Amino acid sequence: MTSASPKTLITGLLFLLAAAAPFLLAPYELNLLGRFLALSLTAMGLVIIWGEGGVLSLGQGVFFGLGGYAIAMHLKLASLSGGDTMPDFMVWTGLKALPGWWGPFANPVVAIAAVVLAPALVAAVFSWLMFRRRIGGVYFALITQALALAFSTLLISQQAYTGGFNGLTDFKTLFGLRLSKPLMTHGLYWVTLALVALALIAGRLLLASRFGKLLRATRDGANRVRFLGYDPAPYKIVAFTLAAVLTGLSGALFTLHAGVISPALVGVVPSIEMVIWVALGGRTSLAGAIAGALLVNFAKDKISTILPTFWLYVLGALFILAVTAAPKGLAGLFPERGAGAFRLPWLKTKVGA
Amino acid sequence: MAAPLLSLKAVTVDFDGFKALNSLGLSLESGSLTAVIGPNGAGKSTMCDAMIGRVRLTAGQILFRGEDISRLPEHTIVARGICRKFQTPGVLVGLSVFDNIAIASGDRRWLRSFGLKPDAQTKIKVEETLALIGLQDRREVLAGELSHGEKQWLEIGMVVATGCELLLLDEPTAGMGASETRRTADIIRNLVGDRTILVIDHDIDFVEQLGGHVVVMHQGAVFTEGTLADVRNNEDVASIYLGRPRG
Numbered sequence: 001m002t003s004a005s006p007k008t009l010i011t012g013l014l015f016l017l018a019a020a021a022p023f024l025l026a027p028y029e030l031n032l033l034g035r036f037l038a039l040s041l042t043a044m045g046l047v048i049i050w051g052e053g054g055v056l057s058l059g060q061g062v063f064f065g066l067g068g069y070a071i072a073m074h075l076k077l078a079s080l081s082g083g084d085t086m087p088d089f090m091v092w093t094g095l096k097a098l099p100g101w102w103g104p105f106a107n108p109v110v111a112i113a114a115v116v117l118a119p120a121l122v123a124a125v126f127s128w129l130m131f132r133r134r135i136g137g138v139y140f141a142l143i144t145q146a147l148a149l150a151f152s153t154l155l156i157s158q159q160a161y162t163g164g165f166n167g168l169t170d171f172k173t174l175f176g177l178r179l180s181k182p183l184m185t186h187g188l189y190w191v192t193l194a195l196v197a198l199a200l201i202a203g204r205l206l207l208a209s210r211f212g213k214l215l216r217a218t219r220d221g222a223n224r225v226r227f228l229g230y231d232p233a234p235y236k237i238v239a240f241t242l243a244a245v246l247t248g249l250s251g252a253l254f255t256l257h258a259g260v261i262s263p264a265l266v267g268v269v270p271s272i273e274m275v276i277w278v279a280l281g282g283r284t285s286l287a288g289a290i291a292g293a294l295l296v297n298f299a300k301d302k303i304s305t306i307l308p309t310f311w312l313y314v315l316g317a318l319f320i321l322a323v324t325a326a327p328k329g330l331a332g333l334f335p336e337r338g339a340g341a342f343r344l345p346w347l348k349t350k351v352g353a
Numbered sequence: 354m355a356a357p358l359l360s361l362k363a364v365t366v367d368f369d370g371f372k373a374l375n376s377l378g379l380s381l382e383s384g385s386l387t388a389v390i391g392p393n394g395a396g397k398s399t400m401c402d403a404m405i406g407r408v409r410l411t412a413g414q415i416l417f418r419g420e421d422i423s424r425l426p427e428h429t430i431v432a433r434g435i436c437r438k439f440q441t442p443g444v445l446v447g448l449s450v451f452d453n454i455a456i457a458s459g460d461r462r463w464l465r466s467f468g469l470k471p472d473a474q475t476k477i478k479v480e481e482t483l484a485l486i487g488l489q490d491r492r493e494v495l496a497g498e499l500s501h502g503e504k505q506w507l508e509i510g511m512v513v514a515t516g517c518e519l520l521l522l523d524e525p526t527a528g529m530g531a532s533e534t535r536r537t538a539d540i541i542r543n544l545v546g547d548r549t550i551l552v553i554d555h556d557i558d559f560v561e562q563l564g565g566h567v568v569v570m571h572q573g574a575v576f577t578e579g580t581l582a583d584v585r586n587n588e589d590v591a592s593i594y595l596g597r598p599r600g
Contacts, residue, residue, distance in 0.1 A: 209466065210466040210471070213452050213455075214456060217447070217448060219447070220445050220446050221445050221446075224444070226427050227427060227428075227437055227443075228436065228457050228515055229428045229432055230456075231461075235466075
């Protein structure tokens with residue numbers, strides 16, 4: 001199974017090419033590629049929970065934000081100049097001292113741990129409450145959307161602690177090194193690429209394991225699985241939590257590349273966009289999700305530069321196209337399991353409950 | 354006489370005033386094969402639902418090996434030893450035939466689910482089950498791509514692979530032709546002995562092929578029971594099927 005298939009070979013070559021990108025692309029393009037690769041971690045998380053687990057989350061922005069803000073808090077503190085004891089926006093909003101819960105983030109290890117642990121904890125508790133009570137389908141999607149709305153509203157309203165609408169930006173150093181140095185930008189890019197490759201491999205193994213099969217089984221027949229003696233909840237909770245961790249990492253890396261995290265990046269609309277990347281790329285394919293995240297975001301960048309108002313129409317049209325003509329997204333256009341050539345999705349009807 | 358494996362005691366299930374099961378009493382002996390027949394709406398499937406915890410009782414008790422199981426969570430009831438095949442085959446369409454059975458027979462603890470290859474014990478169990486249902490040559494096929502009859506057999510195999518002592522088979526021949534029906538009867542007869550089996554079906558020829566004890570249900574309770582010949586000779590049974598008032 002692990003012998004190199006043509007697909008694996010092509011994926012490997014693409015990663016090698018991507019690794020050479022710092023020498024091939026202009027700094028601006030490289031920065032974009034780094035950002036979008038970071039976003040592809042979010043997309044892979046959605047493949048696990050939505051594509052394979054059958055649970056649509058419209059609130060991934062929350063976990064993206066938790067990761068993003070955790071690293072941004074550290075960057076803010078690390079970027080303080082000389083005699084300052086707290087970030088500029090806190091001074092402007094009249095805070096007298098740095099809030100106690102900001103303090104530990106001065107330590108980069110704490111911040112990096114929070115990038116992983118904060119989304120994991122929130123996701124585990126939230127999904128435990130939901131899946132224990134068998135809340136799923138459209139109800140789950142709506143509750144997660146409400147969560148994204150509540151989170152972005154909270155961030156905006158607590159300006160003194162979160163930077164409010166503007167979020168956190170103007171970062172200067174990480175680990176004592178200036179973020180603008182080529183060594184740093186290239187390093188950050190390679191770290192991102194390595195994490196994407198690692199997530200792809202780990203995700204493939206997870207989905208090929210018994211866990212992955214059970215996850216698919218609960219998607220296709222939750223009742224059958226339950227009446228075979230399984231409690232489906234733990235599988236969904238673990239999948240949701242893993243997706244949240246990937247999304248948290250994604251948010252942190254994106255923040256490092258983009259130099260900003262703000263409520264506009266974590267609310268309802270970005271959360272829906274995340275789902276669209278995956279719908280277009282292929283929701284049951286990790287590689288498809290990476291492709292979806294990259295293509296949609298590059299298209300967004302190009303189109304909204306030329307015609308700023310036009311982008312949302314293009315996105316909407318692409319989404320409708322994917323849902324009606326290619327439910328398996330881009331990945332569905334490539335043969336699976338070595339079976340023949342193109343599969344026309346509209347010729348295949350779903351059987352069973 | 355030994356205590357029955359399963360006994361339903363005055364089981365009532367009330368759906369907003371409609372008594373789907375009305376003080377139903379039924380016992381199953383260990384190692385027996387029982388066929389339940391009865392007109393549509395007699396409560397046959399609801400009885401299975403009650404046994405596996407899918408519907409909750411309004412009144413009564415379900416004793417399995419002497420313990421009341423009627424309030425246990427569904428997956429716990431399976432762990433005690435009752436598993437059911439649904440009327441519409443509930444095979445896991447996105448997985449291969451092999452994986453369907455491997456999931457049915459494997460470890461239930463999620464922490465033990467991260468292995469890439471099934472363990473040797475599971476493999477043996479799956480092979481045994483495949484032989485039992487005659488799908489050895491279809492092991493790599495996706496369950497969603499099987500024929501209707503094969504799906505029914507696969508689901509019987511899954512239920513068997515759980516290792517449960519009591520198997521509830523709800524309409525295992527639904528949608529099958531005569532030859533498939535005969536093969537299904539052969540499969541089920543091979544299961545009796547180590548296991549206790551309750552079959553629900555409409556097809557009297559199939560019930561005859563199975564042999565075994567026959568229970569007739571009507572209006573949520575047991576109407577009569579006995580051998581198929583007893584039931585056939587009972588004129589009241591014919592009248593409930595035809596909807597005539599009993600004389």
